[in-house]
Amino acid sequence: MNVLVLNCGSSSLKYQLIDMDTHAVLCSGITERIGEAMGKITHKAFPGTPGQKVLNVEEPFADHTAALGRCAGLITGGEAPVAKASEIGAIGHRVVHGGEAFKQPTVIDPAVVETIKKFCKLAPLHNPAGLMGIEAATKLFPGVTQVAVFDTAFHGSIPDYAYLFPIPFELYEELGIRRYGFHGTSHGYVAKKLSQVLGKPFEQTSCVTVHLGNGCSMAAVKNGQCVDTSMGLTPLMGLMMGTRSGDVDPSLHPFLAENKGLTIQQVDSLLNKQSGLKGICGLNDMRDIHAARENGDKKAELALKMFCYRVTHYIGAYLAALDGCDAVVFTAGIGENDPDVRQHACETLGGIGVKIDKERNYGFKRGQITKISTDDSPVAVYIIPTNEELEIATQTYSLVNGK
Ligand code: ADP
Numbered sequence: 001m002n003v004l005v006l007n008c009g010s011s012s013l014k015y016q017l018i019d020m021d022t023h024a025v026l027c028s029g030i031t032e033r034i035g036e037a038m039g040k041i042t043h044k045a046f047p048g049t050p051g052q053k054v055l056n057v058e059e060p061f062a063d064h065t066a067a068l069g070r071c072a073g074l075i076t077g078g079e080a081p082v083a084k085a086s087e088i089g090a091i092g093h094r095v096v097h098g099g100e101a102f103k104q105p106t107v108i109d110p111a112v113v114e115t116i117k118k119f120c121k122l123a124p125l126h127n128p129a130g131l132m133g134i135e136a137a138t139k140l141f142p143g144v145t146q147v148a149v150f151d152t153a154f155h156g157s158i159p160d161y162a163y164l165f166p167i168p169f170e171l172y173e174e175l176g177i178r179r180y181g182f183h184g185t186s187h188g189y190v191a192k193k194l195s196q197v198l199g200k201p202f203e204q205t206s207c208v209t210v211h212l213g214n215g216c217s218m219a220a221v222k223n224g225q226c227v228d229t230s231m232g233l234t235p236l237m238g239l240m241m242g243t244r245s246g247d248v249d250p251s252l253h254p255f256l257a258e259n260k261g262l263t264i265q266q267v268d269s270l271l272n273k274q275s276g277l278k279g280i281c282g283l284n285d286m287r288d289i290h291a292a293r294e295n296g297d298k299k300a301e302l303a304l305k306m307f308c309y310r311v312t313h314y315i316g317a318y319l320a321a322l323d324g325c326d327a328v329v330f331t332a333g334i335g336e337n338d339p340d341v342r343q344h345a346c347e348t349l350g351g352i353g354v355k356i357d358k359e360r361n362y363g364f365k366r367g368q369i370t371k372i373s374t375d376d377s378p379v380a381v382y383i384i385p386t387n388e389e390l391e392i393a394t395q396t397y398s399l400v401n402g403k
Helices: 064-076 110-121 127-140 153-157 169-175 184-198 252-260 264-273 276-281 286-294 298-322 332-337 339-352 358-362 388-400
Strands: 002-008 013-019 024-032 040-045 053-058 088-095 145-150 207-212 216-222 225-229 327-331 380-383
Touching: 002 064, 002 127, 002 388, 013 064, 013 388, 024 064, 040 064, 053 064, 064 127, 088 127, 088 388, 110 127, 127 145, 145 388, 153 184, 153 225, 184 207, 184 216, 184 225, 184 327, 184 380, 184 388, 207 298, 207 332, 216 298, 225 298, 252 264, 276 286, 276 298, 286 298, 298 339, 327 332, 332 339, 339 358, 339 380
Parallel strands: 002 088, 088 145, 207 327, 327 380
Antiparallel strands: 002 013, 013 024, 024 040, 040 053, 207 216, 216 225
16 A cells, blocks of 8 residues: 655645555655745655656645645656556645644544644644645545644653643643653654664663754653653753754743843744754754864854753753663764764763764764664664654554554
């Protein structure tokens, strides 16, 4: 069976069609600038194979339904069709926020759509986009089972003492204010991969997963169950990120209001868009930061140190919380590709059982699962490439096939 995976942003739509027998990606693509004067699709048929064909389309798309309709045309017809429409067996949607209602992937029906709508308040930038994708796919592929896979779901096992904030309890009851966590599909995927690599049942695997991409988060997984994660009510909490601050003193809001005359919205925008790596050195892509450091940029050096220190700090906290850990797993754009970040982040963790082998760390091969700890390290350290699309497809496929 082929599963179509959709990941919608407010003006973008990413897709992959995956053959679940072989896990081959039949095509992948991204549609950008939906709703603008001119839109763009970059479509790859049979990506990464000798038969790869790249198609570029530039035309306006009024909405997500128009955009997905055009993508469906590229998938099933035209210059490089990869499957017939009838061969799309199920559609898996990435939905960012499932609140407390969805701790598992869920077959979409009108009641599920209504519940996802309720969580738009908690993810105002993301859930409406996911809903647009669901609406488009339901119109264009009537009769094909649609499944919602939630970013928050993997964190559904976090205990109350870890997910509650120490603020008046009524606010949790009234507004659902608590830690939800994000990137759950990625944390779950690499944790499961680790259990396969170690040859252990997932239910007996404990690890700290470190997802460092544009957004950065960590999770503590005890015996296959997530018990803590660094993001909170929103994806602003926790680690330092490209443009997001991560943890700051919450009194910053009134302080900035009083001393800089900023509104709450301006402070929120400052913490989300002007902070993190960018706030310290003006750059938010780790590759640019390394280039700047090499040219003697002291602020770029400081930004890197701050970024790594936060990772160290959280690894230490999660090892303490786990009380027994098989491995620390680095994943996503920075986690998979940046040996300097991994080296610095683990440098001071030898005393608590995390010892990196410098040669292994720097000798990693892009896209490969690699053990980078020393043989005598009590806690292993791995690079495990994430694959959120495959995880969404796998969860969709399992649900549709009753597994
Ligand atoms: P997203 O969170 O959007 O899925 P990714 O996981 O693709 O992001 O990570 C994107 C980030 O990864 C980029 O902003 C960049 O900082 C970083 N990155 C990608 N390649 C490298 C590399 N070779 N070295 C260091 N950082 C990298």
